[in-house]
Each structure stands twice: as structure tokens, then as C-alpha cells.
Amino acid sequence: MLSRVADSCFWLSRYLERAETNSRILDVNIQIALDFEENNDAKARQQWMPILASAGEQELFHQIHGQVTSEAIMDFVTFEKTNSNSILSSMTLARENARTVREQISSEMWEQLNRLYLYLQSPAARTAFRESPIGFFRLLVDNLHSFQGITDATMTHGEGWQFIQAGKYIERADSTSRVLDFKYHLLLPSGEQVGGNVDITQWMAVLRSCSAMEAYFKISHGHVTSWQVAEFLILHDTFPRSIRFCVDALDQALHCISGVDRSHFSNEAERLSGALRSNLAFTTVDSIFRFGLHQYLDQTQERLNEISNALAETYFRWT
């Protein structure tokens, strides 16, 4: 397969997953906001600013919008073209990548992606967004899920598909770590205790944003604690959005691409993913919290980044 094509498959998949993550985070934040109705400016800032992950993004936001309001942030994360991480930007980049590999992906995949892109560009999307943001983000997530179903059902599960899997899982692992970290940045209102009502509601929101609520309650017997949620979202072995599951799937995709046995590595990307995979398999939530949850997530994001770079070095850059 052409290096450029593999590269595009990988990135189209990453961008779609990124758009999905943003939809999920916005959805969940709206729900938290609805749970605590006494809204004022300070509250809005406290609750919505952490969504803007980087300092650069925050700066850009302030250039465009004077005041921090939930509407301004949602608009910035959803539709702002100059924000390269916005849902619209991610969808645009995903579509550009898909356009260059149209002959590799199925027509059904392309049409689903293109339809969603055209919808996001249309006035109808703005109207739906204004009328019911929750409904709007659900619709986006549903459509992105459809894309994955269509991908699995209509594309040959060959090399290109494996690059799509690799892109999806590397981005999703990163996304889950960010959602968890997002809760870390979300301060509790004064007077609220760790483990108190607000804290629990926030952790539940985190679960919901990962579509993990139902799966979590099946094993937690109704308790919501930071440790248990973190353990579930980082270390669960079969929940499809846990970091461990994603890294395992990423590692599998990499080995399918190279054809090398999973107990060995044939390139740097495989070595790094194998190392991260075994770390996740053999660590405990106790040691993660001893190390520091934020530090651990930060380090994980760093390692995912290294895998992505090594993958590009291995497959995308021939001279």
C-alpha cells in the first residue's frame, strides 16, 4: 500500500475520533451544567475553560470571544474554523484525507463522511445546535459510530483498514486519558468534599462521556469513586474505550500490518506499543495514584505520541 495512502487512512481515522471526543466532552459538560443551575460568570469560566486543552487554544478563544460563556465555548469547540481542534476542523481534515484515498475506502464510507461534513456546514446544523445541543452532539456521535460500523462492514480488513484501526485506537486512548484529566482540572466548588455529591456527579459525567456508565455499574455495585472510575477507564481489559483496551488494539493493528508475531517487535512503533501495553497490563490503580493520576495520564499521552511518530517513521517516509 502507498505510504501516502496509509498515512491518510491513519489520520482520517484519528480526526474522526477527535471530532467524536469533542462531541462527547461538550455533551457531558452541558449535562453537568444542567445539574447545577445557579450559573454565573465565574462558574461558567470554572466549568468551561478546562475544555480548552492548550494555552494556545485559550488564547485564540479570547481573541475571538471577549467573554467566557458556555455558548461561546461550545461554538468555539464545535464550529470555529480557525480552531484547528474544533469539530468542524477535524471533520474537514478527515474529509480531506478521505478524499485522497477515495479509491481505497468504500463508497459507503465516503458518503457517510461526506454527508456528515455537508451537514455540519449547513444552516440546519446551526439550528439543531441552538435548539438542543445535547441532541445535536448525540446525533454527531451516532453518525460517527455509523461510520465505524460501515467501515467494518464494507471495507476489506486489509492493510488500509489496519491503519484506520491504529489511528482510531491511538486517538481514542489519548481521548480517554484527556477526559480523565479533564476531571482532574475541574475544581470542586468550595465546601464540596471529595466523594461528595458534586464530586460523584462529575465522575459520573466522565463515565457518561466515555459511554461507560452502564458497563461501569455492572462491576461497581453502585459505588462511584475516583479510584474505581480511573481503574475502569485506564485498566479494564475488555471495555472498548479503556486505555488498556485501546493500546492493546493498537498493538494488534501494528502487528497485523507488519505480520510479525505479537510477542516480538520488528520496528520502533511496535517496541513502544508493546512496552506501553505491558505496562498497562501489569500496573495497578494504587500505583497509578501513588505516582499521581495527572502525571500518569500526561506520561501516557507522551508515550502515545512517540508511538505515532515512530509509526510515521516506519511506514510513511521512504526516500
Next chain:
Amino acid sequence: MVCRMVQGFFDHYESEGFFDEMFDGDGKVRPHYQRILERFTEMDAQTFERKRALAEKAYLNQGITFTIYSGDEGTERIMPFDLVPRIIPAEEWRHLERGLEQRLRALNLFLHDVYHGQRIIREGIIPLEIIQTAKHFRPELVGVDVPHDIYIHVCGTDLIRGADGRYLVLEDNGRCPSGVSYLLENRQAMKRVFPHLFSRYPVRPVDKYPQELLSALRYVAPHGNPDPTVVVLTPGIYNSAYFEHSFLARSMGIEIVTNQDLIVKDDVVYMRTTKGLEKVDVIYRRVDDDFLDPTVFRKDSMLGVPGIVNAYRKGNVNLANALGTGVADDKVTYYYVPAMIRFYLGEEPILPNVDTFLSAVDSDRKYILENLENLVIKAANESGGYGMMIGPKATREEIEKFRAAIIADPRGYIAQPVINLSRSPCYCDGAFEGRHIDLRPYILMGEKTTIIPGGLTRVAMRKGSLVVNSSQGGGTKDTWVLDEGGQPC
């Protein structure tokens, strides 16, 4: 807005003295259009509008668009698609097929000759200067052999019908003719929108085109390689025809590459893959000669592959169409095609040219300059509806501009009488009106010559306009060739 019944649509339909594809001179429907007319008359306005919107949406969702750059953002438009098909009876098509096949055979013999012995010049059929001054003649290719002596593998020949309904050849496109994807998608759209019409008409299918193209490309692999690697070379996603490049690659099941995917080492072309470098044997290139190799042609080309021309000259890779075919679709060369047919084949041309005057010939030039306001003037090396003037519709300044240009560069222009292209009913703002059309069939040359039944019918959507090119606001129609012996039922 549109709420009257559709049968009203044809009530005021007028041929206005033009040859009309659907109605004869007395306003009677031609037999092969009878069923279509009935079907359209049965429909109410809402249904028709719905079907139109359905077709449009299908094009948009599939991304069958071209990009128009204006302001800071390129907007994607769909090519206007008219729902009334153009129908060609079997016998008429047989005649066209024979003529097109004959013409392409002669053009290929001409190209081989012009890059080898130049017998046609030595025997005085075509003047030497005409070839030497042809912008797309490539001296670099003289003496270079190409597999099976095939130069034009894919030809798009533009046909028109004049006032008497006779088919004429307007031009040959032997470089990178585009538009075939519209032909294929138009058929898909018609099937989706009017499924029942197809059970009433014996329409010949067109969907084998990509497979026929692939087998022609495989046939011309270097050294008779029975299992060659074939790729499509595109300028990239920002090219207005990118959809087509990708569509063809997808339907043939081969890679689409840009120049960045290719690398030449020791006169062999490779593509960069996840497993390393892989040799490429045949390139269906949709990049013009000028941009193909910055080391040989235009140095500023950002689309080219350095070294590819040498690999081609050494016979390590084949290009379709061949390099240098532009000398055959030069509009001055066009003038000589009937003579070529007689010279190489000893046959009479089946499809005539449009009468053509060469401003390079003194007596013709005199006539042209005296009659500019009655003639169509065309630059010899332009395409896409650029560099032309339709005398009766031109302003005084335009006429004078062309007069000066012809005097300055007689070799650069030809003139033809204004042909009132045949018309076909098109849906325009709630009613059917006649619009001028042409026909571009696609002819493939590999082990055998294959012509996909019909071709792309292009429509000049602007009222009264004779220019059908998409860059000039043209649209398209589905083109139906009826099966032998089959009658609409």
C-alpha cells in the same frame, strides 16, 4: 413557484428552426423519444421537482463536484445534470462507431509516422512547418518506440450535429480527455431516479468502461509483461477533475498516485509503499506533458516526477496517453485528418470534419479576415472553450482583438463557419426549452478498439449559448444508445 402540471411544459416548446433531437421539423416527436415524452407527461410538477432534487443530492453526497475558486474559499458545485436523456438509435450509433474507429486508427498511424519516418510530410500531405510549429510536438520523442505503436489509448472525440442533423467531428482530444466519470455517474443517477424507464427502453449498458480501460492499459505494458503494475497519476485533490481520477482508480482497483508517491531510480519508476519501493509499469497519467517531468519540460512544474521521461524513453515504463500526442489534436492538424485517413488507410472518411479555414494559408487568411463577424475563430492549441470567438456574438473589440492576433500569429488560429448545434429539451425554470448539445464518445485502444455506447452529452445550459464546456457553465445529460433490433416498448 412551480405548480402547474408538467404536460404544460411541452405545450410551448419550440424548435426555433434548429435541429431538435426529440422533435422533427413538423413538431412531431421522433419515434425513439415517444415513451420518454409519455413518461414525462404523466408526471406532475412536484414529482418532477422531487426527482430532480434526488439526483442532485446523490451527486452532492458522493462528492461528484468540481471546485470553483472565488473569494477566499473554494466552493464545490455539482455539474448541472438534465433529466431528459439523449437517445441514439442503434443504426445511427453503428455509423458513429465505424467513423470513430477509423479516425482513431488514422491518428495513431499519424503519430507513429510523425515520430519516425515522417512519410506524410515527405509525400507532401502535410507541410513540414505545420508539424515543426505545433506547440505540442515533442522532438524529444522522435525515434522512441512505444508498445504496440499505440499513442492515443483514450480518445475523446467531440461530435456535433448541424442544422441537417448530420454528425460532424468538431475536435479530437488525444491528450487527457476528461468527463467519462460523469457519463458513468449520469447513468447511475438516471437508474436511481427513473428505474421504470429502463424497463421500457433497450438501453445499452456503459458500466464496463473501467474494466475495458484497465485491459487496454495492461495490454500496453513494457516488454509484454503479463502482470504489470498499473497506476493512475493525478495532479492531486485540488485538480478540478480529481473526482474522476479517483473514481477511475477505484473502479479499476488500482492505485491512484501523485508525483510525491513516485520516484525514479536508474531509469525505473517506483512508488513508495509501506513495504518499501515497488516498481510501476504503466501510468495512466492525467497530468499534461508540460508538467510531467521538470527535468525535461517545464522546470517550474510542482506536479512532475523528475526522470520519468528518461524511464519512458528507455522503455521501462509506459504512459497513457503517450507523450507528444498533442500534435494530433492541434486544431491545424485537425484540418488534415480526412487527408490522413485517405493517406494511411486508403479509405474515405466516414465522419466528416467541420469546414475549416487555416489562417496560415494565404487565401484562407484573406477570407477569414474579411468574414470575422460570421466565423468561429479558435486558437490552435487551446481547449475547454478558451481562446475562441463566435463571430456573430462577439463585440467589435473582440473581433479586432482576434484580427490582430491572427495577423500576428497565423499558425495559431483556425476558423470555421458557425454551426448551429442540434438542440435537446432541457428543464429550465419550470418548463422545457431547447438547449444546444454536443456528444463526446470515449474510444479506447488496446488489443482491440472499444467504444463505450454513447458518450457524454454536454449541454450549453445558458439560453442561446453554443459553448458546452463545464468551465463555461455547461451541464450534461445521460446518453442512451438503443440495442440492435430493440424497440422502445
